[in-house]
């Protein structure tokens with residue numbers, strides 16, 4: 052029988068019972084058979100997540116047209132068409148088309164080079180399927196794309212909900228649904244439907260506020276659940292919310308966006324001001340009317356760095372493609388590359404990032420510090436039953452290590468004689484996990500078995516087990532403050548050896564019917580400690596050293612014990628200084644925290660919120676802050692950072708939120724990513740400085756020429772041809788290779804720095820132009836007649852192109868000059884100079900309104916250019 056058509060999503064199933072939903076989907080709690088899943092896949096298609104689909108060509112093109120420069124160019128085009136200045140309108144149209152085309156192509160290329168890698172780190176879902184109708188169901192990881200309606204899946208901490216689902220079972224499940232609702236607080240989910248509290252604003256797609264429904268794109272924060280898939284692919288709520296919208300914007304407004312927007316809007320204002328200003332000056336001084344409008348528009352076009360979007364996209368895309376190819380680093384959206392280059396602080400988590408998170412149990416002791424395998428037995432009871440009862444898709448590495456080690460011991464075998472009643476799975480806020488169990492056949496008494504961070508467990512204990520591994524109630528004594536202190540000092544001493552410590556406590560109570568909550572974790576009896584050793588990530592030490600060389604301050608922010616954190620840092624050759632316990636930061640204001648954070652290298656015992664708050668404080672203090680982490684507890688900090696980085700084996704939600712994924716797991720790849728970021732920023736900065744200062748110089752010269760000359764200094768067509776030549780030559784900056792010195796410090800695009808630079812060199816450029824005006828007025832015969840004016844125009848055209856060619860290599864930072872300039876830029880600037888000299892002498896000259904110049908002009912031009920080059924050298928380029 053075919054399942055009910057799930058095209059309508061869970062809307063009509065919203066209030067149905069779990070059984071009813073399973074029946075309508077023609078499935079059962081044991082899941083589908085592989086054969087049935089295949090049939091359904093053919094029928095419903097793949098379960099593609101909307102934002103992972105690459106945008107189509109028309110969409111990409113449309114997105115590039117929305118750029119402010121393109122928009123202003125189009126406005127100028129419309130103005131030109133209105134005054135029938137068809138030549139200008141055509142040139143503008145060509146500029147827009149070429150710019151958008153080149154930009155789309157660059158982005159498409161970068162996408163393609165990362166696509167292969169994205170497959171490597173693609174998310175999977177844990178699905179329960181059967182080989183044949185009679186077979187037992189097996190849990191299996193399948194690519195998210197292969198899920199079909201009716202599949203039964205497991206959800207655990209760190210999972211991204213892969214499709215729209217209806218819960219069948221849940222244990223303390225919380226999900227974050229920001230992707231759908233924008234609400235960042237976690238929502239509690241449970242299988243019992245509650246009637247809608249408000250009308251279904253989400254139409255037939257279902258309502259994220261319903262507790263028994265989870266939706267594609269949400270992330271599991273804590274707890275676990277089993278659910279049946281109700282809608283996949285284009286039928287999910289997320290897909291429907293996406294429909295009709297362009298590709299999803301980047302995760303947040305980054306430092307790059309702010310910089311580029313700052314610069315863009317500054318220029319757009321200039322450009323909009325230019326035409327009225329040119330008209331006004333010409334009308335006031337020379338009494339010219341609207342006939343100067345085409346010229347005014349051409350000047351505004353000349354000021355526009357219309358190739359900026361292309362150069363940005365090409366530079367970033369080229370670097371991103373290089374990183375994907377050579378270092379297997381995926382830059383999920385291009386502006387993150389600039390932020391990597393600008394990053395001056397990197398906060399990193401410890402477990403799973405600097406260490407491998409494959410701990411091995413090293414010892415277990417009773418509270419007196421004597422070896423005691425019985426403690427491990429209790430820890431194993433906790434691990435086994437939290438795992439079983441909470442339906443976790445995969446065990447936590449700590450639990451896995453405990454179970455591995457206990458398997459061989461008597462305590463471990465003993466674990467099987469208990470039966471589970473309830474479980475409160477681990478969450479990084481509580482730092483505990485609890486299993487409630489009873490002995491086989493003895494249902495009247497429940498035993499709470501708690502394990503977790505030493506301080507978290509100790510503060511919930513009131514008694515200590517005296518000795519031996521017998522029943523918890525056998526021989527206990529009260530736990531007073533002095534003993535609590537002694538126990539935590541002993542634990543701290545072991546942590547300082549680099550061990551990860553867990554405290555284990557139990558309590559026996561009369562059985563009860565109601566469920567258990569975190570509030571029940573009190574009045575416990577401490578039974579002892581389990582110590583685990585984690586291995587350092589092989590590339591972590593080299594990566595930390597590399598970051599220090601790049602001028603990036605590293606801060607370790609971990610949920611682990613201060614002692615363990617300090618030791619791991621020392622083993623990695625990183626000085627921990629005074630480790631701050633994150634509990635102490637709660638009382639601090641944001642400014643106090645920022646001050647503390649700037650001089651602290653290690654924060655321990657951080658909750659996920661602490662990690663995020665530290666990142667926000669550093670950003671607030673003006674640092675471009677990166678965050679490197681792999682776990683669910685890193686998610687808020689990753690989102691709060693300027694650039695979120697995660698290793699390739701991070702949990703799904705973290706990978707989903709990161710801007711940069713290190714697919715090869717090698718942390719040293721961060722160094723290459725940072726270098727790539729700084730290189731691209733340097734190339735963009737050079738392009739902007741060169742393009743803007745010469746454009747500004749030309750505009751100043753044209754404005755000055757209005758009152759000085761009885762004729763226009765250049766015809767509109769000439770302004771546009773010159774502009775096209777500049778644009779073509781400046782595309783070479785996409786290939787810029789900055790000097791090594793540039794890579795030693797964080798590099799960012801800062802609008803105020805640009806303004807200062809552009810103002811100085813713009814004026815210098817205008818001075819050279821005015822110099823050449825004087826030369827031309829002195830050397831060109833009959834300058835008041837049309838032939839003389841054609842020669843004048845040619846003279847300025849030649850000078851403009853050569854000065855532009857000069858700045859292309861004189862204004863590069865670091866080792867500038869001819870020898871230190873990449874071949875592509877040398878070739879482009881030489882070509883520009885050649886065109887500048889030859890075009891006025893070529894057969895094309897009359898068509899463009901230019902005429903040949905007298906030889907004395909060339910002599911004097913050489914003098915002006917020499918002076919100009921000397922001035923450029925003297926002012927020096929930035930970063931030299």
Ligand SMILES: Nc1ncnc2c1ncn2[C@@H]1O[C@H](COP(=O)(O)OP(=O)(O)OP(=O)(O)O)[C@@H](O)[C@H]1O
Pocket residue numbers: 400401402403447449450477479482483484502503504505552553608609610611612657658682684
């Ligand atoms: N499965 C677990 N059961 C009980 N306690 C746990 C479990 N996992 C971790 N803990 C305890 O909770 C503490 C905090 O864990 P959390 O996951 O927040 O950080 P972490 O893994 O120690 O470090 P990092 O933040 O560097 O990843 C751990 O140091 C450990 O003492």
Ligand SMILES: [Mg+2]
Pocket residue numbers: 400401402403404681682
């Ligand atoms: Mg971690």
